[in-house]
Amino acid sequence: MKSFFYTLKQAFLQIFRNKAMSLASIFAIMAMLLILSIFFILVININTAAQAIQQDYDSIELFLKDGTSEEQAHEIIADFEKEKGVEDVYYKTKADAMADFRTRWGDNAYLLDSLSENPLPDSVVILISDLEQASDLAKDAATYDSVEDVKFYKDTVDKLLKATHFIQIAAVVVMVFLIIVSVVVVTNTIKLTVVNRSNEISIMKYVGATNWFIRGPFLAEGIIIGMISAGISIGLSAVIYKQLIEVLGDQMVSMLSVPMVPVDFLVLNFLWIFLALGISIGACGSIISMRKFLDK
Secondary structure, eight states: OHHHHHHHHHHHHHHHHTHHHHHHHHHHHHHHHHHHHHHHHHHHHHHHHHHHHGGGTTEEEEEEOTTOOHHHHHHHHHHHHTSTTEEEEEEEOHHHHHHHHHHHHGGGGGGGGGOSSOOOOOEEEEEESOGGGHHHHHHHHTTOTTEEEEEEHHHHHHHHHHHHHHHHHHHHHHHHHHHHHHHHHHHHHHHHHHHHTHHHHHHHHHTTOOHHHHHHHHHHHHHHHHHHHHHHHHHHHHHHHHHHHHHHHHHHHHHHSOOOOOHHHHHHHHHHHHHHHHHHHHHHHHHHHHHHHHOO
16 A cells, blocks of 8 residues: 555656656647547447438438428428328427427437427428339428428438548548557657656666666556546536537427537547546556556
8 A cells, every 4th residue: 555655646746747748648648639529529420310311211301491381391291291101291380390309219219309499390201102203302392492302311321431431431540540649749758757867777786676666657657647637528528518519409400400418428429538548648658658667
């Protein structure tokens, strides 16, 4: 236990002795994690949207302009009921659409209460029995004056999946590059401390101290730097994402008919991922910086 507290005490002393480089290390890791969080936010939200609307592969939804009467909607329904490849057509009010959301989100339906107003439009839903006819039906639907937008979900899902694949590849490339940069910065930070204590390290080795006893404070220093960086990154990511939901939440519902992933869900995932990355980067930088002195 004494050894543990000695290690922690020395680690914090070393961090405060080299404040400038310690701050540089913290900011380097924090920047890497923040950039990584942007990719995570994009991937998770796109995947969630794709999974949600994938259930509607066999339907086309015609979003109606504000002011369109129910009688006009039923005229559109009557026209499409005669079309080939149509199984059923029905009218959906904005209240019905919101009710569907609440059912889909189950226990998380309370998140929809934060919306200032119902952003969903009235719509006409066309259920398709023959997917080969879907593209032609979608084109015909767009010709109606009272139709604001046409959502053919198969095309949307295909585009979302392509975007997700691209973002995932980009995230891996950027993450590898930023991790290398972060490790180099942490290594140089701890190397300064090692150089300053080189005589002390030599004496400790001379009197029989083990490599792990000497390495302990430096390893703890790297881990502490990583944990501080992860904690700040998690907090900043949560604040930024909460603001994004407030600004873009309604638009996300309107465009994709899918709410954004809740802040609590993302923060919980970021907590473990960021801590693991921060600790790993800090520990790796410490081990690399000590290798020259302990391998003599």
